[in-house]
Structure formats: C-alpha cells, structure tokens
Amino acid sequence: MVAMEQYIFGGFLALLSGFVLLHFLRRENKTPGSRGGLTAEVGGEADIIIVGAGVAGAALAYTLAKDGRHVHVIERDLTEPDRIVGELLQPGGYLKLVELGLEDCVGDIDAQRVLGYALYKDGRNAVLPYPLENFHSDVSGRSFHNGRFVQRMREKVSTLSNVRLEQGTVTSLTEQEGMVKGVQYKNKNGQEMTAYAPLTIICDGCFSNLRSSLCTPKVENPSCFVGLILENCELPFANHGHVVLGDPSPILFYPISSTEIRCLVDIPGQKVPSIANGEMANYLKTVVAPQIPLQLQDSFIAAVGKGNIRTMPNRSMPANPHPNPGALLMGDAFNMRHPLTGGGMTVALSDVVVLRDLLRPINDLHDSPTVSKHLESFYTLRKSVASTINTLAGALYKVFCASPDQARQEMRQACFDYLSLGGIFIKGPVSLLSGLNPCPLSLLxxxxxxxxYGVGRLLLPFPSPKRILLGARLLSGASGIVLPIIKAEGVRQMFFPATFPAYYRAPPLN
Incomplete structure (x- = not known):
C-alpha cells in the first residue's frame, strides 16, 4: 500500500514538473528576440500604426492621438534628421500647422519669418510678397533647420499617453486574405517584431521601401540640389526667399536661422561634379558664384572653401494609389514634386488635415473593406491642394531652367516680366505658390x-512671320510643359472632383 502511494505521489510530481517545464519553455519562446528565428508579437492595443515620424507621420500621430486614437509610430531613426531640404514652410502650410495645433513647433528653433520672394534674372530683380493682408499678423512662411522642426514635433507627440513612439525598421506589411493587418519590423535591438492594428499608414519618406505594395511608383529624378550654408551675411531683401534664374537652372537662398542662409544650387540630371576631387568646388566658384547677387558672393565662396558641400537628388512622383484594405500611403512615400517651390510640407500637412477629418466620424476601424472604401475619397479630396502645388512646382522648374531653344528662352523672360508687372500679376501666382489659394483652375x-503675355511681347509693336512662328512655338511649348503634368495628376480629379462617387461617400455606420 505504501509502495502504491509512493508511485502515485511520484507520478503526480513528474506530471507537475512537466507542466512547469512546459510553461517556462513557452515563456522563453515568446520572449522578444528569442533565438530560433521566432518573431515576437506586439499587443493589439493600437488603433493605427504609422510608419515614419517625419513631418507627415509626426503630425498625423499627434492629431489622431488628440482625437482619442491609440497610435503606434515606428520610425527608422529617432535621432535629429540632417537634411538640406524641407526647410521652408509656406504660409498655407503654416495655416495647416495652426489647424493641427502644432504651430508651437516652429518656436524655440530659431525659425525665421518669410514674407515672400525676390526673383533675380540678368541683373534685374522683382520682389514678390505673399498676399497676407487678410490674415492674422502671425501668419507667414517659416524657414528653419528641418531636423529641429521634426524633433520638436516628435517631442510633442511623445507627451501623449496614447502614442507609442518606437525606433525600428519596418521590413514588410502583414497581410491576411488580401487585407493589411499590420507590419513586420526590427526594433532598435535588432529583434524581429510584428505589430497589428486595423489601419496602417505608411509615411516613410522619399526612399520608402513599402510604396510599391500600395501604389504604382513612377519616380523621376529631374535634378540634384547642392546644399551650402552661408554664415553671418545678409540677404538683399530681409525675410525673403531669393531665386536666381541662373544658367543652367535656379539657385535658391533663404534663411534657416538668425545667422545662417541656406543655398541650394540646382544641377539638372542625375550626375553632379565630384566633390571628392574638387570638381564641385571649382564648378561652384567659377560657374555659380558669378551669377548670384554681389553681396552674397564672398560668403558663398567662403562656404565653398569650408568644404561642407551636400547633395541630394530631387524627386518627382505623381500619386497613383492601389486602394488596399487596411493600409494607406501618405507624404513623400506617396507623392513628390520638385522642391523648387518649397511646397512639400504644405501638401503633407494638408493631407493630414483631410485624413483626420475623414477618420473622425469612424469609431470602429476593424471593418477594413468598408473603412477602405470610405477612405478612397481621400485621394479625391486632397487633389485641390496637392495637384495645384505639384503642377506649379513642375511647371515653374521647367520654365525657370535655361534652354538653347529660343521659344523656351522667351517663355522664361516672359515669366520674369509677367511677375514684375505687380498687382494681380504677382498676387495670383504667389497665392498659388504659397498654398493660400490652392485652385487648379486659377493655376491654369x-x-x-x-x-x-509672352506672345504679345513678341508681336508688338510690329509682328513679323518669324515672330509669329516663335509665338506659336512659345504657346506650344507652354502646353507641352503644363499639360503632361496635369495629365499625370489626373484631369478629372483636379478639375471635376465632384464627378467621383467617392467625393460624396459617407463614413461607415458603426
């Protein structure tokens, strides 16, 4: 009998030990980053995953969290960015920043007010002020170090308890039955993770590795920017961006702090002179420096001599989405334009406002097909602002570039003279440029x-067959510049958005 009890007791201990061992083994296998190739799962408490915490991602995270959403933001690198673009926010973009409650992010970063542009060509100049008469005195453009601005936005996002801001590299989307359910990523420690949410929004920038899953990317690289910082010098017109219509293409100047002026030299094509062997410095000193305003030349040459020369490819990509349940593209991952006009952040912030307003009436995001159908209207509602700024950026860049074609030369000169007329000839185009009047029809x-106007200059005072032919070529060239851009943006969405069913689509019933 005693022996029987010992066998039973021993069996009980063995069974109990087995359960304890199994429990610990299961816990070990669920530990994030455990060996054996297992992927840890992040709890499903997030309503929305945002990939990227740049301007678009940070602004979106803040506004959605303020609306009560639980947001998980995954950003490749949470250290301060160091870029040579994204440093000028147009007045229209600043108004969107105010609407989102983020206007204080341009405070305490030595941001500079921008009140308009000064345009230079062949020794002449024209001042193009922003039409700010009907706005609050605080409304203007702002220029700053991009990294400081982004970090201020991230700091503000991190103060919200319902936002999880994490450093990690998203490697792929997680899909089930054709619907995006979340993302796979490697966290800061290199551990493979999976995060789930009813809606995933991709805002991972111009070098996005996820865009091809959600759109048809047609990326063009029309030129490169060469960036310099000029120190302790004054612009000819304070608080204005300066655009020099140089040869072969524009040269930009604008303040990014109280002691620094950003210079961006556009070089057409994808190949630039080598920085390493001194070709770039020689090009800047011999070709570019003689074309810029005299009072900036010494500081420009000194900046070249310091050797802190940066380059960045300029990219253009029209928005061509594949609506996918559970996911959405935004920011430069979705839509890019030439940065000549500084409209990128205005488009991004406007898109954030549009998406915020679309999501506000939706309490339950789990019905992915229905929510996705509702969010299709995003692609139409954003077009007024986005297509105007995109088209203007692409068209102005082509007009501002030098060309051996005489008709293009006449178009370039006509543009400068048209803007020099003042009055409505400045107010209308600058309202478009600044994002204060994003109207595609007005742009056209x-x-x-x-x-x-350019044709009229050719025909007066006496038309000749040669001038008439040149005028016809000018009109044809103008059409050849703007119409392909409009076609890529979508004629119907730009000018007739109300013809799209999604324009009237109501939010899903909860």
Missing part, C-alpha cells in the same frame, strides 16, 4: 495668361 489661367 495664370500659366496660359503668362504664355499669351
């Missing part, structure tokens, strides 16, 4: 008014 009217 001003562009062809400029072309007709």
């Amino acid at each position: 009217l001003h562009f062809f008014a400029l072309a007709v």
Whole structure:
C-alpha cells in the first residue's frame, strides 16, 4: 500500500514538473528576440500604426492621438534628421500647422519669418510678397533647420499617453486574405517584431521601401540640389526667399536661422561634379558664384572653401494609389514634386488635415473593406491642394531652367516680366505658390495668361512671320510643359472632383 502511494505521489510530481517545464519553455519562446528565428508579437492595443515620424507621420500621430486614437509610430531613426531640404514652410502650410495645433513647433528653433520672394534674372530683380493682408499678423512662411522642426514635433507627440513612439525598421506589411493587418519590423535591438492594428499608414519618406505594395511608383529624378550654408551675411531683401534664374537652372537662398542662409544650387540630371576631387568646388566658384547677387558672393565662396558641400537628388512622383484594405500611403512615400517651390510640407500637412477629418466620424476601424472604401475619397479630396502645388512646382522648374531653344528662352523672360508687372500679376501666382489659394483652375489661367503675355511681347509693336512662328512655338511649348503634368495628376480629379462617387461617400455606420 505504501509502495502504491509512493508511485502515485511520484507520478503526480513528474506530471507537475512537466507542466512547469512546459510553461517556462513557452515563456522563453515568446520572449522578444528569442533565438530560433521566432518573431515576437506586439499587443493589439493600437488603433493605427504609422510608419515614419517625419513631418507627415509626426503630425498625423499627434492629431489622431488628440482625437482619442491609440497610435503606434515606428520610425527608422529617432535621432535629429540632417537634411538640406524641407526647410521652408509656406504660409498655407503654416495655416495647416495652426489647424493641427502644432504651430508651437516652429518656436524655440530659431525659425525665421518669410514674407515672400525676390526673383533675380540678368541683373534685374522683382520682389514678390505673399498676399497676407487678410490674415492674422502671425501668419507667414517659416524657414528653419528641418531636423529641429521634426524633433520638436516628435517631442510633442511623445507627451501623449496614447502614442507609442518606437525606433525600428519596418521590413514588410502583414497581410491576411488580401487585407493589411499590420507590419513586420526590427526594433532598435535588432529583434524581429510584428505589430497589428486595423489601419496602417505608411509615411516613410522619399526612399520608402513599402510604396510599391500600395501604389504604382513612377519616380523621376529631374535634378540634384547642392546644399551650402552661408554664415553671418545678409540677404538683399530681409525675410525673403531669393531665386536666381541662373544658367543652367535656379539657385535658391533663404534663411534657416538668425545667422545662417541656406543655398541650394540646382544641377539638372542625375550626375553632379565630384566633390571628392574638387570638381564641385571649382564648378561652384567659377560657374555659380558669378551669377548670384554681389553681396552674397564672398560668403558663398567662403562656404565653398569650408568644404561642407551636400547633395541630394530631387524627386518627382505623381500619386497613383492601389486602394488596399487596411493600409494607406501618405507624404513623400506617396507623392513628390520638385522642391523648387518649397511646397512639400504644405501638401503633407494638408493631407493630414483631410485624413483626420475623414477618420473622425469612424469609431470602429476593424471593418477594413468598408473603412477602405470610405477612405478612397481621400485621394479625391486632397487633389485641390496637392495637384495645384505639384503642377506649379513642375511647371515653374521647367520654365525657370535655361534652354538653347529660343521659344523656351522667351517663355522664361516672359515669366520674369509677367511677375514684375505687380498687382494681380504677382498676387495670383504667389497665392498659388504659397498654398493660400490652392485652385487648379486659377493655376491654369495664370500659366496660359503668362504664355499669351509672352506672345504679345513678341508681336508688338510690329509682328513679323518669324515672330509669329516663335509665338506659336512659345504657346506650344507652354502646353507641352503644363499639360503632361496635369495629365499625370489626373484631369478629372483636379478639375471635376465632384464627378467621383467617392467625393460624396459617407463614413461607415458603426
């Protein structure tokens, strides 16, 4: 009998030990980063995953969290960015920043007010002020170090308890039955993780490795920017961006702090002179320096001599989405334009406002097909602002570049003279440029008014067959510049958005 009890007791201990061992083995296998190739799962408490915490991602995270959403933000690198673009916020973009409650992010970073542009060509200049008469005195453009601005936004996001801001590299989207359910990523420690949420928004920038899953990317690289910082010098017109219509392409100057001026030299094509062997420094000193305003030349040459020369490819990509349940593209991952006009952040912040307003009436995001169908209207509602700024950026860049074609030369000169007329000839185009009047029809009217003005200059006082032919070529060239851009943006969405069913689509019933 005693022996029987010992056998039973021993069996019980063995069974109990087995359960304890199994429990610890299971816990070990669930430990994030455990060996054996296992992927840890992040709890499903997030309503929305945002990939990227740049301007678009940080602004979106803040506004959605303020609306009560639980947001998980995954950013490749949470240290301060160091870029030579994204440093000028147009007044229209600043108004969106105010609407999102983020206007204090341009405070305490030595941001500079920008009140307009100064345009230079062949020794002449024209001052193009922003039409700010009907706005609060605080409204203007802002220029700053991009990294400081982004970090201020991230700091503000991190103060919200319902935001999880994490450093990690997203490697792929997680899909089930054709719907995006979350993302796979490597965290800061290199551990493979999976995060789930009803909606995933991709804002991982111009070098996005996820965009091809959600759109048809048609990326063009029209030129490169060469960036310098000029120190302790004054611009000819304070608090203005300066655009020099140089040869072969524009040269930009604008303040990014109280002691620094950013210079961006555009070089057409993808190949630039070598920095390493001194070709770039020689090019800047011999070709570029003689074309810029005299009072900036010494500081420009000194900046070249310091050797802190940076380059960045300029990219252009129209928005061509594949609606995918459970996921959405935003920011430069979705839509890019030439940075000549500084409109990128305005488009991004405007898109954030549009998406915020679309998501506000939706309490339950788990019905992915229905929510996705509702969010299709995002692609139409954003077009007024985005297509105007995109088209203007692409068209102005082509007009501002030098060309051996005489008709293009006449178009370039006509653009400068048209803007020099003042009055409505400045107010209309600058309202478009600044994002204060994002109207595609107004853009088209001003562009062809400029072309007709150019033809008029050729025909007066006495037309000749040669001048008539040149005028016809000018009009044809103008059409060849702007119409392909409009076609890529989508004629119907730009000018007739109300013809799209998604324009009237109501939010899903909860």
